[in-house]
Amino acid sequence: MSTIADVARHAGVSVSTVSYALSGSRPISAGTRTRVEASMKELGYQPNAMARSLAARRTQVIALLYPEVERGLGGTGGEFVRAAAERCREQGYQLVLWPFRSDEADQALTLARQGMADGVLVMEVVTDDQRVAKLEAARVPYAMIGRTTDAGTRPSVDVDFDTTVEQAVAHLVGLGHRHIGFVNHSQAMLDAGYGPTVRAAAAFDKAMTDRGLVPVSRTCEDSPVVGRAVTADLLDADPDLTAIVTMNELATFGVYAELHSRGLSIPGDVSVLGIVSSPGVGTLSYPPLTTMHSPGAALGRLAVDCLLGQLDPARAAVPNQLIPCVLEPGMSLGPARTRRGA
Amino acid sequence: MSTIADVARHAGVSVSTVSYALSGSRPISAGTRTRVEASMKELGYQPNAMARSLAARRTQVIALLYPEVERGLGGTGGEFVRAAAERCREQGYQLVLWPFRSDEADQALTLARQGMADGVLVMEVVTDDQRVAKLEAARVPYAMIGRTTDAGTRPSVDVDFDTTVEQAVAHLVGLGHRHIGFVNHSQAMLDAGYGPTVRAAAAFDKAMTDRGLVPVSRTCEDSPVVGRAVTADLLDADPDLTAIVTMNELATFGVYAELHSRGLSIPGDVSVLGIVSSPGVGTLSYPPLTTMHSPGAALGRLAVDCLLGQLDPARAAVPNQLIPCVLEPGMSLGPARTRRGA
DNA sequence: GCGATTCGTCGAAGCGCTTCGATAGCTATA
DNA sequence: TATAGCTATCGAAGCGCTTCGACGAATCGC
The missing domain is CATH 3.40.50.2300 (Response regulator)
Structure with a gap:
């Protein structure tokens, strides 16, 4: 696996130039950029995520606390995850699922404190959720799907x-x-x-x-x-x-x-x-x-935005939102008919 | 967040001593260990996962390629994930799920090549699975749940x-x-x-x-x-x-x-x-x-062992295994009765 | 035409950890 | 008692990247 130094050498530029070409955080001339990109392609370069995270002090990963492991993940959960993952990628993040039961939440907290993710999405929140309290105490950025008792004061999205x-x-x-x-x-x-x-x-x-x-x-x-x-x-x-x-x-x-x-x-x-x-x-x-x-899908996108709003002060904060369910017609509804007489 | 240097200073030892106390990879005297542990506790120290991974060149993370995002994860999938996660933890690894559809597999490959995980578990393998071919080409350690055509030559576990x-x-x-x-x-x-x-x-x-x-x-x-x-x-x-x-x-x-x-x-x-x-x-x-x-659970554990066997040469390689389903009695089976006559 | 900007690039200093080699102080050996 | 062999510890060199400050060259205003 080649490193950024290999690319720099190959392109005849400095390491920092390659880095800037990659991130775009400083202007790079068109010619240099072209050469650097050619070198990256030729060497099959892939930046090392760990080194990047360490240096930048951000992992670009957000974790979804995923408590329903044993039950599996229903259709709504699937829609939620799918939409959240997509939204994350649009925003330059990766979504990963952490399969912990609710009572294993401490382990997830540990992971977060070890810097394995920049923030955490919490599913299946209960009214008095210990996980949320702990995340808050540890100053881990989070957003809930669902709400605790103090509705609205904490970052959350939910079904209306x-x-x-x-x-x-x-x-x-x-x-x-x-x-x-x-x-x-x-x-x-x-x-x-x-x-x-x-x-x-x-x-x-x-x-x-x-x-x-x-x-x-x-x-x-x-x-x-x-x-x-x-x-x-x-x-x-x-x-x-x-x-x-x-x-x-x-x-x-x-x-x-x-x-x-x-x-x-x-x-x-x-x-x-x-x-x-x-x-x-x-x-x-x-x-x-x-x-x-x-x-599910709407909540997924919204939850991600809600979390990213906290991670990056430059982003507009996303207010807590409630979204109602959508009617999906079947054949099980009809006009009322007196039953007693029947 | 305190660093290993803070702990070393607080305990009056060198950084490497703290590291060895943490990993146990070199002998540390009882007294020193006690002091170091006390300092870690007092400072609320948590090692930084990124720094650790970078230095050690191993993330201690294994990723589960999780293609059924939109469908959700059925009961079997849940059992599988749960058992795999547990097994990982027993072995000092973390399991994370990467929610990618099968056709997004390239993105997962990229993550692996960026060093986000030490190995990959591939679910829902098809007979001629491109994902597996690509993982192999990129030399990413993997284990399949399911099998490709060349049954048995590649690391896998499956239902029998x-x-x-x-x-x-x-x-x-x-x-x-x-x-x-x-x-x-x-x-x-x-x-x-x-x-x-x-x-x-x-x-x-x-x-x-x-x-x-x-x-x-x-x-x-x-x-x-x-x-x-x-x-x-x-x-x-x-x-x-x-x-x-x-x-x-x-x-x-x-x-x-x-x-x-x-x-x-x-x-x-x-x-x-x-x-x-x-x-x-x-x-x-x-x-x-x-x-x-x-x-599901048996497959989950086995799949993890199969993968870890490749990651760590010291571990015994786990042979590919097939496990049959288990009968779960209900009420839908009875003796045959001629239907035609009825 | 000259100082002030702006642009593009470089070098170096970390990020927080692991791990190698070295060393000081011991204990056992001859 | 000199020698070898341990044990416990330290210092330093990275891991591969980002980012800050610096600087030469090109561009601008007047």
Whole structure:
């Protein structure tokens, strides 16, 4: 592997000239630049990233703390990562994923303090996230996807749960539904202060009561089996129920199963709307589920900008933003029809 | 952030002594070591990873080329990553994921040539994988998950498709099935030489013909809709079919849908066995799918060992290994029952 | 036509660490 | 007691790059 000194020798210029030709941080004459570039190409030169980072005191790497290792990465996560990586490259950075479980966050912090990355993107933030507190204490630049309790004061981007839930309810009410059930994530996540769970629950209550309707919501493990049981419970609790909003993809399979087994047609008897879902999951069910899917790509780009805004004082700071989900039509929504009589 | 020089000064020793105390690569007296460690703690010292890598000419980082960005990372992928990361740490390395699509592989190669990692793990290898050829040309140490055509000559670990398919067929035949269909991945993947698709297809043919049975197999897009159509085609093609082996998780949803819609019970009329599947997907269907799931964790550890074996001549070289899938019982398998008569 | 700029380039000083060779003080050997 | 062999430590030379200050040459203003 050739070094910058080899290139300099080959081109008959000094090392610093090669460096400036490479970075463009000082003017270089066209002739020199041409010669230097020719030499680089001929020698197959690639600058050494470690040496560069050491000298420049910046790695040009940003790390994505990636806690869902064992669960894998869903479609939304994939979109997010893809968009974030792309945005990073546009801005001259590399995105790398650090696969640590949430309880291994200290190790990630250590890596950051060792200068393995210039900043960190934190996914799956919980309301009282220790990782964020530690990053802050160690003065590691970061941006969150999700929010802690002190909404808005820390650098973050997030799904706009309030708007999403509000739109979901509005949509269903527009179809004539008055009795709408909500299937959330698990009670454990609610108790742990997992942001989406907490905020969506509150938003649903608000959206319903604002319209003078009675919110019927349930927490539910992320599994089809429990989803089915919870659906049974919902249907029994409110015999007039004509629509179910789910924010739990696995449970949604159970919702379908229970409705089918009771001979209730979708959307004839009951409409189902999956919110904050991955793109494409709607097609896994029959009839295809209508969803409002997470704006993963938009969040990815935004999160990167939010972080880079802190790394480089020259960049404009990016304000914290909330982005609602996008409706993706399926076949699971229809006008309300009285069920009790049937 | 304090440097090694700060620690040396604080402890009253030379910089090299601190370095040796840290690495243990030369003997240090107990007293000195204690003092150095105390100083490090007091100053909150963290060695700078870039400086270390530059001087040592090793980053202690291994990169996982992670092509499925947009699709996300399935359960098996998650298990793999998790195990690989753990194994790396045990061995004093860090695993990072590089999110590049396959067609962006050149960028990853560039990163490797810039010395961002000591070696690369390549996922989702296709039979004639350009990435591997390029890594080899650039003399970047690597290990594959999957194999190219020249099976066995290159460093790799993989699912043992032959054994898995053989066991799957043996299992079904043991239940009395003689007419077994196979749902593979898409024709496009087969044509692209995607290893699992190619090898499983061959293995299925062999397993069946070895038993004097007629293999009925189909390629199939990774989607429930196409899976359903393909299932219809299979059932029509062989009216005696009593079992279906699928190696396509999304298509399997379609298999269930078609069977259900024809009023065929699972496993009463038709048994379904999902192979090379993610753990847990079985529970998404009703009745729960019996699966043979990928040995993701075992492959993860092995892949890391295989790569480290090349990086460090002192380590024993790890031979290429194939690991079969593991049966995970569900409720979708039963004894064969003649369907034609029904 | 002469000082003041600007442009393009060079040399050198680091960045924070590892590692080689040297050395001082010991202990065991003959 | 002189010699060899250890052990623990130090100093210095890099690793390959960035970046600062300096400087000669070309350009400008008037």
